[in-house]
Amino acid sequence: MSDTPFIEIRHAAKSFGALEVLKDINLTVERGQIVAIIGPSGSGKSTLLRAINELDPLTSGEVWLEGVQINRSLPHRQYEKHVNQVRQDIGMVFQHFNLFPHLSVRDNITLAPKMLKGMSSADANKLAEQQLAHVGLSDKIDVFPSRLSGGQKQRVAIARALAMKPKVMLFDEATSALDPELVEEVNLVMKKLAEEHMTMIIVTHEMDFAASVCDRVLFMDRGVVVEEGPPGVIFQNPKEERTKNFLRKHLSR
Amino acid sequence: MGLDFTVVPGYFDMLLIGMVWTIAITIGAGLLSFFGGIIFAVIALYGHWVIRLPFRLFAWLFMGTPLLLQLFLIYFGLIQIGIDLPAFVAGVIGLGLHFAVYNSELIQASILSVDKGQYEGARTLGLSRGQTLRRIVIPQAVQAVVPPMGNNMIALLKDSALVSVIGVAELTLSAQQAISRTYRPFEFYLAAAACYYVINLCLEAVLRRLERRIAAQR
Amino acid sequence: MLRVYPFFLQAALVTVQLSVLTCLLGLACGAVGASMRLSRLAPLRWIAAAYVSLFRGTPALIQVFILYFGGPQIGINLDAFTAGTIALGVNIGAYMTETIRGAILSVDRGQTEAARTLGMSKWQTMRKVILPQAARMMIRPLGVNINALIKGTALLAPISVIELTQTAQRFIGSTYKPFEMFLMAGVLYMIFIYIVGQGINWLDRRARIS
Numbered sequence: 001m002s003d004t005p006f007i008e009i010r011h012a013a014k015s016f017g018a019l020e021v022l023k024d025i026n027l028t029v030e031r032g033q034i035v036a037i038i039g040p041s042g043s044g045k046s047t048l049l050r051a052i053n054e055l056d057p058l059t060s061g062e063v064w065l066e067g068v069q070i071n072r073s074l075p076h077r078q079y080e081k082h083v084n085q086v087r088q089d090i091g092m093v094f095q096h097f098n099l100f101p102h103l104s105v106r107d108n109i110t111l112a113p114k115m116l117k118g119m120s121s122a123d124a125n126k127l128a129e130q131q132l133a134h135v136g137l138s139d140k141i142d143v144f145p146s147r148l149s150g151g152q153k154q155r156v157a158i159a160r161a162l163a164m165k166p167k168v169m170l171f172d173e174a175t176s177a178l179d180p181e182l183v184e185e186v187n188l189v190m191k192k193l194a195e196e197h198m199t200m201i202i203v204t205h206e207m208d209f210a211a212s213v214c215d216r217v218l219f220m221d222r223g224v225v226v227e228e229g230p231p232g233v234i235f236q237n238p239k240e241e242r243t244k245n246f247l248r249k250h251l252s253r
Numbered sequence: 254m255g256l257d258f259t260v261v262p263g264y265f266d267m268l269l270i271g272m273v274w275t276i277a278i279t280i281g282a283g284l285l286s287f288f289g290g291i292i293f294a295v296i297a298l299y300g301h302w303v304i305r306l307p308f309r310l311f312a313w314l315f316m317g318t319p320l321l322l323q324l325f326l327i328y329f330g331l332i333q334i335g336i337d338l339p340a341f342v343a344g345v346i347g348l349g350l351h352f353a354v355y356n357s358e359l360i361q362a363s364i365l366s367v368d369k370g371q372y373e374g375a376r377t378l379g380l381s382r383g384q385t386l387r388r389i390v391i392p393q394a395v396q397a398v399v400p401p402m403g404n405n406m407i408a409l410l411k412d413s414a415l416v417s418v419i420g421v422a423e424l425t426l427s428a429q430q431a432i433s434r435t436y437r438p439f440e441f442y443l444a445a446a447a448c449y450y451v452i453n454l455c456l457e458a459v460l461r462r463l464e465r466r467i468a469a470q471r
Numbered sequence: 472m473l474r475v476y477p478f479f480l481q482a483a484l485v486t487v488q489l490s491v492l493t494c495l496l497g498l499a500c501g502a503v504g505a506s507m508r509l510s511r512l513a514p515l516r517w518i519a520a521a522y523v524s525l526f527r528g529t530p531a532l533i534q535v536f537i538l539y540f541g542g543p544q545i546g547i548n549l550d551a552f553t554a555g556t557i558a559l560g561v562n563i564g565a566y567m568t569e570t571i572r573g574a575i576l577s578v579d580r581g582q583t584e585a586a587r588t589l590g591m592s593k594w595q596t597m598r599k600v601i602l603p604q605a606a607r608m609m610i611r612p613l614g615v616n617i618n619a620l621i622k623g624t625a626l627l628a629p630i631s632v633i634e635l636t637q638t639a640q641r642f643i644g645s646t647y648k649p650f651e652m653f654l655m656a657g658v659l660y661m662i663f664i665y666i667v668g669q670g671i672n673w674l675d676r677r678a679r680i681s
Contacts, residue, residue, distance in 0.1 A: 055376065097370075098373055100389055102470065317657070322625055325636070325640050415532060425533060
């Protein structure tokens with residue numbers, strides 16, 4: 001077990017027609033590692049993240065989680081089953097929350113555990129209470145999503161993903177749709193997860209956050225990983241010209 | 254001949270029984286049109302073309318022809334092929350299918366307008382396509398069209414008068430029976446109209462409460 | 472089978488006549504109803520509101536029966552065709568009242584304010600500014616009303632107006648071929664509705680261009 005990497009992406013490539021959005025990307029992530037992916041819009045960073053749980057399947061290449069290939073080519077029915085299974089182990093948080101508006105906060109969180117893991121209502125309720133306490137929203141359990149602020153919605157979305165006890169959490173620009181004053185509450189929750197050694201892959205354009213929380217930073221541009229390293233190196237001492245240009249624009253703000 | 258409304262109270266019980274049947278037909282056909290509408294919408298959007306094509310034709314026929322004609326077809330037509338439905342059942346099926354087709358059109362459009370993020374959110378949690386459709390997409394799509402489906406329900410209540418023509422003993426036919434004994438059509442049809450109006454007001458009140466409850470969540 | 476064709480064509484003609492007359496009466500009732508609904512005089516508003524509520528709140532079939540069967544009791548003796556047309560026209564007029572009113576109300580308030588600040592009277596504002604804009608917006612919803620009224624003419628079958636549905640019903644009884652009769656009448660209805668629908672689309676497109 002210990003010699004197979006926790007998450008491994010091999011020769012990942014994806015194209016839409018003639019447009020190559022990902023070109024031969026290789027990445028391994030160890031258990032408990034926190035990786036930030038930064039880069040200009042259109043660099044392919046979200047596409048890479050969404051390839052990990054097969055939301056945007058790769059054109060070629062492999063994605064592995066704990067020795068299991070995620071993007072296996074299988075007959076349709078088996079593929080669906082397989083993907084639904086592995087997605088239970090991969091939590092994902094979206095820019096626009098994607099909470100279910102017709103369900104209360106409680107039901108948003110308990111839906112998948114009850115439905116997919118056969119959890120009893122009592123256990124699922126307890127789980128929802130724990131997860132909400134974790135993100136500091138215990139008092140909102142019976143509220144509908146429309147009554148929450150953006151920051152609260154995102155914290156519920158994180159709690160919903162955590163309730164599936166995922167092995168890894170993917171964050172796709174989790175704070176970029178939020179009003180500036182609401183960003184911090186979400187960042188705090190993510191920091192807390194980092195302290196608990198949750199494996200996380202974070203697509204973000206918040207350089208300060210990436211610098212303070214992450215173990216590794218990947219800079220992507222035009223479908224390739226231009227440079228990667230510890231945040232100290234990438235932010236203070238980037239080697240590549242493209243990285244320097246990008247950081248100059250984004251750190252000066 | 255003049256009008257004499259004093260004859261009406263003598264037939265109060267007859268009208269009341271008719272009213273109960275009218276309500277029963279409306280509820281039965283209403284439920285059929287609701288669930289039928291969802292099923293039809295799913296067939297129309299996701300069905301194999303072998304099912305989808307004849308269904309399209311069926312929907313097209315049902316929306317382009319009068320309900321009364323459809324009731325005749327179901328009641329008399331099915332007898333021809335050996336299915337002798339009681340008038341009540343034929344009436345409920347006819348009304349229910351007719352409005353199911355209209356509800357289906359609403360639900361189809363509503364399903365298509367559900368945000369793509371909802372599918373992603375559900376699929377990311379590990380829900381299958383079917384589970385996502387059943388638990389996430391369809392409930393939202395249906396909630397969004399409760400007001401226009403409510404209007405269809407009100408139209409259904411009024412159109413339930415048509416099943417009197419195939420001999421279902423509901424409110425309109427009750428009035429006709431009273432008329433055949435008293436020869437006072439004006440009084441009894443007016444009384445029936447008043448009964449329909451009252452049921453209609455109640456139905457509208459129920460629908461408004463439902464709409465408010467849903468709006469409170471959104 | 473061949474012998475039924477002339478009867479169906481004859482009946483289709485009756486359905487067309489009924490539809491046209493009902494539509495004209497409905498539009499007249501709708502126009503009067505809508506202007507009353509928007510009147511400054513409260514009693515006029517109440518009368519129009521009651522008209523809409525009562526005629527939309529009860530089955531059209533009952534309204535037809537009241538006029539046709541009940542009319543003689545209060546001195547109104549009409550043949551089935553006339554009674555049916557009037558009842559259906561007044562009924563659809565209640566729906567058209569709401570359609571027309573809705574279209575007028577959907578014209579932006581700023582339009583009225585702008586016209587009034589220019590010194591136009593209320594009536595001038597309505598005629599020159601509001602109605603031309605509202606007219607465009609009511610074509611489609613009135614089309615929905617007209618579609619409904621065409622199918623609604625079938626309600627005159629029970630009072631023995633020899634229109635399409637009545638004819639189909641009659642021949643179902645005598646030929647024992649319900650599906651064929653249904654299809655025959657159905658296809659004729661759909662052709663008529665299709666033609667009317669095309670006409671409404673054409674009107675709508677023209678209104679949008681100008």
